[in-house]
Amino acid sequence: MEPQKEYVLRTVEERGVRLIRLWFTDVLGKLKSVAISPAELEGAFEEGLQFDGSAIDGYSRVQESDVLAVPDANSFELLPWVDPSEPTGRIFCDIKNLDGSPFQGDPRQVLRRNLKAAHDKGFTFFTAPEIEFFYFNNANERKPLDNAGYFDLTTLDLGSGLRRRTLHMLEAMGIPVEYSFHEDNASQHEIDLRYTETLDMADNIMTLRLVVRKIALDAGIHATFMPKPIDEGQGSGMHTHMSLFQGDVNVFHDPGDVLGLSDVARKFMAGILYHAPEFTAVTNQLINSYKRMVSGYESPVYVSWARNNRSALVRVPIHKAGKASSTRIEYRALDSAANPYLAYSVILAAGLKGIEDGYELPDEAAENLWSLNRDEAKTVGLQRLPQDLREALDLMEESELVRNVLGEHIFEWFLRNKREEWETYQRHVTPYEIERYLPIW
Amino acid sequence: MAPILLFPDPPPPELIQSLDMAGYAWKAVANAVAAEEYEIHDEWGGAILVADKDPDAAFSLARALKKRSDPISNILILINGGQLNQLELRDDLYDDFCLTPFHPQELHARLNHLFWKGGQGTRGNTISYGDLVLNVETYQAVIQGRPLDLTYMEYELLKFLVSHPGKVFSRETLLSRVWGYDYFGGARTVDVHVRRLRSKLGEEYAGLIQTVRSVGYSFGQSRWGS
Numbered sequence: 001m002e003p004q005k006e007y008v009l010r011t012v013e014e015r016g017v018r019l020i021r022l023w024f025t026d027v028l029g030k031l032k033s034v035a036i037s038p039a040e041l042e043g044a045f046e047e048g049l050q051f052d053g054s055a056i057d058g059y060s061r062v063q064e065s066d067v068l069a070v071p072d073a074n075s076f077e078l079l080p081w082v083d084p085s086e087p088t089g090r091i092f093c094d095i096k097n098l099d100g101s102p103f104q105g106d107p108r109q110v111l112r113r114n115l116k117a118a119h120d121k122g123f124t125f126f127t128a129p130e131i132e133f134f135y136f137n138n139a140n141e142r143k144p145l146d147n148a149g150y151f152d153l154t155t156l157d158l159g160s161g162l163r164r165r166t167l168h169m170l171e172a173m174g175i176p177v178e179y180s181f182h183e184d185n186a187s188q189h190e191i192d193l194r195y196t197e198t199l200d201m202a203d204n205i206m207t208l209r210l211v212v213r214k215i216a217l218d219a220g221i222h223a224t225f226m227p228k229p230i231d232e233g234q235g236s237g238m239h240t241h242m243s244l245f246q247g248d249v250n251v252f253h254d255p256g257d258v259l260g261l262s263d264v265a266r267k268f269m270a271g272i273l274y275h276a277p278e279f280t281a282v283t284n285q286l287i288n289s290y291k292r293m294v295s296g297y298e299s300p301v302y303v304s305w306a307r308n309n310r311s312a313l314v315r316v317p318i319h320k321a322g323k324a325s326s327t328r329i330e331y332r333a334l335d336s337a338a339n340p341y342l343a344y345s346v347i348l349a350a351g352l353k354g355i356e357d358g359y360e361l362p363d364e365a366a367e368n369l370w371s372l373n374r375d376e377a378k379t380v381g382l383q384r385l386p387q388d389l390r391e392a393l394d395l396m397e398e399s400e401l402v403r404n405v406l407g408e409h410i411f412e413w414f415l416r417n418k419r420e421e422w423e424t425y426q427r428h429v430t431p432y433e434i435e436r437y438l439p440i441w
Numbered sequence: 442m443a444p445i446l447l448f449p450d451p452p453p454p455e456l457i458q459s460l461d462m463a464g465y466a467w468k469a470v471a472n473a474v475a476a477e478e479y480e481i482h483d484e485w486g487g488a489i490l491v492a493d494k495d496p497d498a499a500f501s502l503a504r505a506l507k508k509r510s511d512p513i514s515n516i517l518i519l520i521n522g523g524q525l526n527q528l529e530l531r532d533d534l535y536d537d538f539c540l541t542p543f544h545p546q547e548l549h550a551r552l553n554h555l556f557w558k559g560g561q562g563t564r565g566n567t568i569s570y571g572d573l574v575l576n577v578e579t580y581q582a583v584i585q586g587r588p589l590d591l592t593y594m595e596y597e598l599l600k601f602l603v604s605h606p607g608k609v610f611s612r613e614t615l616l617s618r619v620w621g622y623d624y625f626g627g628a629r630t631v632d633v634h635v636r637r638l639r640s641k642l643g644e645e646y647a648g649l650i651q652t653v654r655s656v657g658y659s660f661g662q663s664r665w666g667s
Contacts, residue, residue, distance in 0.1 A: 007593040010580045015588065078590040124627055171640040174592065196633045248612070248628040325629070 027058025029339030104409035107341035144187030235292030271354020278399035443486035464577030473505035487515030
């Protein structure tokens, strides 16, 4: 038996773990869990845990609906909020077919496959997300807990207490936090995770979402990662910093370049920019996602890149002098409701395509893009990101790249599911319409 | 258990590897003075003196360790088969010997036997540093009585660091010794895991793992002023 598995089994025994939660993620990015007793764990490692996948979003198939959840021993952690007298562990699973091959509908397997493609070229893909979310008194009233703003030090308020407890939990689970602070909007918070390899990061994001919600819920508060929960002010993004390493070398860095950016970094960025409109349905998957992506609210609108221009889609942060290893780019369209496994897969694949096919990086966006009107943008030749989910789906449907990255199974299911979502929305008469039209027309 | 004294400094790589794999803590010394300096802080669990290169130096250290008011027990001599005559009339200077090139399993068997005779249990199954105790048999780590919930790689990294207090390791060394040479991730992986370990050690103990600027990492307070 591999030492990692033996280690987990031994820990379970020594710590008297009572319950092990097997975690996996559906295609829409919702966390799923099935609990087993410690006695079942060894069998799960060896043979996987068989279950009916047809009830999971995106897993459904007409025949052979049974799949296997195979725990990934590297991801075992004890849940720090559980009563210590009844220790409970969690472990992420890869979903496999009964014959042991990777299951096409499993987002974690999709990311594994795409990371492997990068590994085969010698690259390790590091990511560090900035995750934004809101606290509300409850899900119906949407009452913020405070009226503070960016970086405000809100002593004694409920929100910062919740955030502090959340950080403790994350750190205890080996998820290091780089920064956390009060964001721009009332009751909006941000937690920045320290970079790590991307499979771990996607697991960490799933864990973070659960921890944030759980800690809030214990205090009777509703935490939400909905991209745009209130009309005014900015929504919740998940800007992600990225870099590619070859062994110990950050291949995004070139000391001889004006921006410190290598040719590889430029091509990677070019790939992302070129394909961004096609994969936006994946990085911004809700109807609500597109209400965040409007001018002026810290969210990109145009396909563009720039150094210190926060209206750009890809930003190149200035790194501290002498810190070559921290050369990176930041993708700013991603929102907090994305499925991280799928979102990081499409971004990585687009970047790699740029490197492989030698894409050329367009000129840097010089001005504040939020101040441009429609005609000005057109004159400069700026392409807009899709403005709603329907447009994003139309663009995705035509994309060879996204089809290859996600695999046929998820690609087809995702489009079908999201088209239905759009149609349901189209039939719905919103309060906005009633308010605006009913009195007049 | 207390670390094993190794001579010479640096010891042969195959000896280090063998002890690391078995989870023994060790500390290399160049001479009797260095051995005594260490004892200001901690005692020795035993000693392995490699005598095949420089028998005179090794036996002179063995003499210093045995012929003093508080002699060290459990001294194992490593010597080449062609040098067995060196052992003559020196029976009082060592407790057992093992021929080089040694077989790791034989080395472990002899150490087990020595420690059993010395009443220190059949194996060196715990490594400790201050409030931190690692049990290499049960894979458990405890700090000030509080269990640490570590992943396998976090545990292996901590075990390695705790076994070599005060010593500075480059990321590359840690990567090759803890992860193995075939690991793909690169030295950045080490930074990621060190950060995770510090998280779990908690604020009070996070400083046990020190970043040595532009070199790598070291564990604990340096006991050697280096």
